Amino acid sequence: MRLLNQITYPKIKTILLFSIFSFLFLVSYVWNFSFSWAFIFGVNDYIIFLLFTLFIGSIITFLIDKKHKTKLKIYCIIPLFQLLIISLVANPIRTWQIEKSKNETVYISELIENYKIQYKNYPNSLQELEIKTKIDIPRRNFIGTKYKYVISENGNFSLYFKSYYGYDYHYNPKKNEWITND
Incomplete structure (x- = not known):
């Protein structure tokens, strides 16, 4: 029950830890798709899909938070902003x-x-x-x-x-x- 409370009502330590893991995952996600051409779409399509998924997740968690007074939306908002920043920085770095x-x-x-x-x-x-x-x-x-x-x-x-x-x-x-x- 304590773990569930730490997740649904995160304190700064939990948010920071989540942010670090989220950032590392997203960087590796973008890096992994950057070297592959075996997919139907390019890497930008996968980033757009992930951004769209995180945006929808933010809306859903916002509604859950409103109904149950939790703080889950932070788990979608942080990676959403991280992925936006990564996608804006990635192409100039690649070039x-x-x-x-x-x-x-x-x-x-x-x-x-x-x-x-x-x-x-x-x-x-x-x-x-x-x-x-x-x-x-x-x-x-x-x-x-x-x-x-x-x-x-x-x-x-x-x-x-x-x-x-x-x-x-x-x-x-x-x-x-x-x-x-x-």
Whole structure:
């Protein structure tokens, strides 16, 4: 009964604890759907669905609170505002992460080209590049995914990374252009 009272009439400690868990869940929810393209809709549709669900939940809990004198609506209002803030902040952060990752990819490509000039062939791996040049080569980009480095049969190399929504960003150093595919 005491636990039920703590939930239905939350004090600041309960609200703070709920807010922390709610925020962590929502961030992981948005992050998880940001890397998947296997769904019918894009991540924004899932966020809109969740916002709509939380809005309806807020209305329902408001009516329950009014009838039973409880304080349940806070459990829908907090995640509703958190998700609104996350969705407003997520796209600018994604854009920044992609651009920083592209810049870093260009830098790594330049190191690979310099390696070829010095050793007459491309390194077999980014680890070999790091060992021989004694330059710290990042393993992961600003998004958190790993850089992929492949030497093709025609003697060139490909450097790319997985991005949001299932896209791969491939850098072509010969043409100084980006090829994006999913």
